[in-house]
Amino acid sequence: MTIPYIYILLASTVINTVGTAPLLLSEGARRYSWVVPLISMLILLMTPDIHLLVYVAFLVVIGILGLITLMRVKSSIRGIDYMLISIMIIATVLALYTSNLALTLLSLMLVSAPTYLLILMGDPSISIEIGVKYVVNMIIATVLFFVGAIIISSGPSLITYIIGFSLLLLGLSLEVGAAPMHEWVPDVFTAGNPIPVAIIASIAKIAPFIVAVKITLTTMSLYGVSPYYLAYIAGAFATISMFLGNIGALTSRESPRVLAYSSIANMGYVMAAFAAAIMGAQEMGATLDFAFIGLLLQLFMNAVGKMGFFNTVFSKGNNAVSTWLISLAFIGTPPLLGFWSKLYIILALVYGNLTWLAVLLVINSVISVPYYVRLARELGTGWKGGLAEGLIIVFTILTLSTIIPPYWLVVPLIKMKLINYLILSLK
Template sequence: MVSPYIYIIIASLVINVVGTAPMLLSETSRRYSWIPPLVSILILLAAPNVYLIPFIAFTVTIGLLGIVTLMRVDSSIRGVDYMLIGIMIIAIVLALYTSNLALALLSLVLISAPTYLLIMIGEPRVSLEVGIKYVVNMIIATVLFFVGALIIASTATLPTYILGFSLLILGLSLEVGAAPMHEWVPDVFTAGNPVPVSIIASIAKIAPFIVALKVILTTMGSIPPYYLAYIAGAVATISMFVGNIGALTAKEDARVLAYSSIANMGYVMSALAAAVMGYAMGSSTTLGLALVGLLLQLFMNAVGKIGFFNSVFSRGNNAVSTWLISLAFIGTPPLLGFWSKLYIILALVYGNLTWLAVILVVNSVISVPYYVRLARSLGTGFKGGLAEGMVLAVTLIILATVVPPSWFIDPVMRLIGYLTLYL
């Protein structure tokens, strides 16, 4: 039986695509082409379960920030770009909600494909070079992810499951830009237009982790969890060190943010390792903590990167906001980034991965100098305008957890029922 909420997701997609089409017929109507995507993502808030609402609300908020961000660019695909953001938000919601493997993998395609066009926005020659490099890497990532998912979804023996799991993790790492599959990230983030890059660095990171987590937890069965957790933990460790050390030595702000993204994907990969251990141990507490940390870190990365890249695009922004974003990325309490890292660390400790928790803490300390440097470089003073409003909105989101975020944490810990698929 098809769930009623699937019909809402389908309706959202129809409104987004069909509603946008007439807006593209004239230059005058293109001014209002943001309306159908906006409506399409807002109706996703009609969630069937109260536990889904905080996740969807955060996702919709990131989508709104993405749409407003694209308004700053003189895009050759005006209208289509807003529609692509709508598709990506729908894909994130579908990734968490669906219990169907085919739809879960479809959500991965829906989150990746729009970025192929968005990365082309900007100076034609540079955008083409960056776009080709990005698209080739994403195609390889999708193939690796799909092959790995299909192998572990079959009745695999331990050796073939480890092979499939390794391919899936490599595909995931390439998709989100985690080391050692990060080679495309510094070049694309530095050469690309900061506005579409902010979308790739934020919205595009969420669904791949959700889909990977669901596929792994559904299929691991009696596979010894330490095999899987150590593979994911090794990737997390490499990504954290490569990202943070690379950011320390990088000179350009955009390149620092590129390596910062690599490090952040390492933190999220740590949460995935903890989730594997929690599920295998039958500990809903460990699994719940890992899920909270994973989602909060993805949201922190998303809003923080949108704020920073908007500041790069406008060559600076107000100092208060840029400092608060930097402090949140470092993990200063009680900002959003503190809670995400806290819950990942707790999940790692409860999941008998204390060594990985220590590595995470060490890397958070390593990150302090370059986030301070970013705050000084981009905090050039109040300017006013759309960019200022965007960064202020990001700052408010980061400050939302000044009130202890039980309003978000408790519902997310009850999303465990959505983490498996029916094969």
């Protein structure tokens, strides 16, 4: 008898929360507090669908790297921080798997809330001010997203739907740090401790887009909303985010600030994939397949690359080979991970009659070359041993994992019947 996967997710959550608590009772036990969160994430690999396993495995790997990353900093919430990472991964898997609207929105909250505590790690004189700014913005983002989701899920008229979708898009942009709701990103990324910022810049970006795609595609098909209005609104957000992020990175000098603006640009690329997914919602064919594949790959590239870069910033530089390879992957150099993500997004945009947005994406990729080269030169300082070096090498291997076309990611997504995971049940 197959155990329903939702029970596995629940068991993983219970093990993570209850199992971690005893380890927090003494300082000696805290050093082993990473064990239970690790086990709770590995349990997620018991997926009922072998095709879903590929994506869950990628998320689990990112979560494990997040645990190891947190080991590099002295934390006042040691043990709790590991538990929070596991909760974020569980919630992200839930966002991808569930067809229940309430659970989908819950997954968004479970990804966002842990970052409120993580951002407070580091120098108290700095982290409190930055933390308050970050938390306030995230609360506003959640409210906007939820209000927008409720409006478009209630069977509104076209005008009301567009208003609700715009609110959802504003909340999504504020949540992930995309323009024009990006104001918090440069300050938080620059002044915050690079280790928790690495988590916020990577793991926390994935679930919001998955949730937004699922809610939008479901309500569009249910209420017969034309995709053109929505795709062009999302395309406008993507254009603003790409140009503002890349130009901001070009004119910035501090490495964390450059990475902040590059994150804004990367969220613009993902928003472009969102626009393409909207255009492909009616046919449920190649456009939607390419769009969602590109969206997930770009989010994975952003997660791997940002964690790699911020670990390097924390170390005040790291080995030049890895730093250059991660930079080239972000630029979109074949056959690295960033090339395939952008290729699938461009294909989706062309198939979805959004060629103008595909051209803008290519232009922005070219604009990004100078500042990624500058990052590689500044942060590639030679070989360093220890945990940091090991982490950077693993991140580099992940960017190299697509030296051959990533059929191991593409084929499973098509075979697992994409529509089954993207359409919610609103009954």
